[in-house]
Amino acid sequence: MIRMLQKHSFKAKDYGRSQKMSSIRLEHIDKAYDDNQILKDFSVEIDSHEMISVIGGSGSGKTTMLKLINGLLLPDQGHVYIDGIDIQTINQNELRRHIGYVIQNIGLFPHMNIEDNISYVLRLQKTDPQMIKERVHELIVMMDLDQDILKRYPDELSGGQKQRIGIARALAANPQIILMDEAFGAVDEITRHGLQDELLRIHQKVPFTLVFVTHNIQEALRLGDRVMIMKDGHIEQFDTSQNILDHPQTDFVKQLLSYL
Numbered sequence: 001m002i003r004m005l006q007k008h009s010f011k012a013k014d015y016g017r018s019q020k021m022s023s024i025r026l027e028h029i030d031k032a033y034d035d036n037q038i039l040k041d042f043s044v045e046i047d048s049h050e051m052i053s054v055i056g057g058s059g060s061g062k063t064t065m066l067k068l069i070n071g072l073l074l075p076d077q078g079h080v081y082i083d084g085i086d087i088q089t090i091n092q093n094e095l096r097r098h099i100g101y102v103i104q105n106i107g108l109f110p111h112m113n114i115e116d117n118i119s120y121v122l123r124l125q126k127t128d129p130q131m132i133k134e135r136v137h138e139l140i141v142m143m144d145l146d147q148d149i150l151k152r153y154p155d156e157l158s159g160g161q162k163q164r165i166g167i168a169r170a171l172a173a174n175p176q177i178i179l180m181d182e183a184f185g186a187v188d189e190i191t192r193h194g195l196q197d198e199l200l201r202i203h204q205k206v207p208f209t210l211v212f213v214t215h216n217i218q219e220a221l222r223l224g225d226r227v228m229i230m231k232d233g234h235i236e237q238f239d240t241s242q243n244i245l246d247h248p249q250t251d252f253v254k255q256l257l258s259y260l
């Protein structure tokens with residue numbers, strides 16, 4: 001009961017574009033899967049509208065961190081704050097509607113056509129159908145896709161087109177935070193570069209806070225205002241690309257840079 005009374009509700013107006021919103025703070029997080037401790041006393045702050053890329057060893061806890069931010073996982077200890085509000089005091093469905101989440105390959109609903117996939121959250125929010133139509137068309141143009149794609153189903157699209165639709169869907173409700181997990185992983189280099197350009201362009205037009213997990217060091221350095229380099233559940237270095245290139249602080253960071 002006390003917990004219910006504590007629940008805040010994130011309303012759309014809480015995320016009005018005129019306000020500076022969407023900072024993320026993880027504070028003293030512990031997270032284990034059974035007895036496998038992944039994060040231990042993990043703290044980090046991400047500013048509103050910052051683009052953060054995250055790179056590191058396999059199994060270092062990158063996806064775990066993303067899932068803690070959107071409430072898919074709960075910390076064993078510690079707290080996650082968005083704009084200073086502990087997300088455990090927020091209605092979780094509401095929270096996730098305000099955070100776009102793009103993952104590699106998966107994520108599009110196979111039984112829904114592309115139009116319905118993109119408009120999914122807007123329909124959940126009971127947005128006016130005409131507004132939904134306009135927004136979907138706007139997103140298709142933004143992602144440099146053809147309108148005739150809307151009636152097709154995910155398995156009738158190429159990998160690159162699916163990635164774009166995944167991004168369009170994540171952007172549809174104008175989330176102030178977008179989490180991307182190896183979102184450009186399954187496409188060729190040219191498409192990957194095009195998607196990076198697209199993301200930078202959209203972010204310039206309609207800023208949002210981005211946490212972008214990648215295995216590609218070039219991509220991490222190109223996209224991130226700051227780059228978080230993780231190893232075994234801790235941060236090795238978290239700094240601008242330039243500072244990381246000029247002053248790598250650990251052997252692990254040096255090793256990563258040697259692949260450039």
Ligand SMILES: Nc1ncnc2c1ncn2[C@@H]1O[C@H](COP(=O)(O)OP(=O)(O)OP(=O)(O)O)[C@@H](O)[C@H]1O
Nearest residue numbers: 033034036038056057058059060061062063064065
């Ligand atoms: N649901 C789960 N149950 C048990 N162990 C898990 C679960 N999810 C992740 N793990 C383990 O936790 C560790 C961290 O996983 P996580 O997915 O956060 O790493 P990651 O840095 O994103 O890795 P990758 O770069 O390989 O995707 C890994 O050892 C993984 O096997």
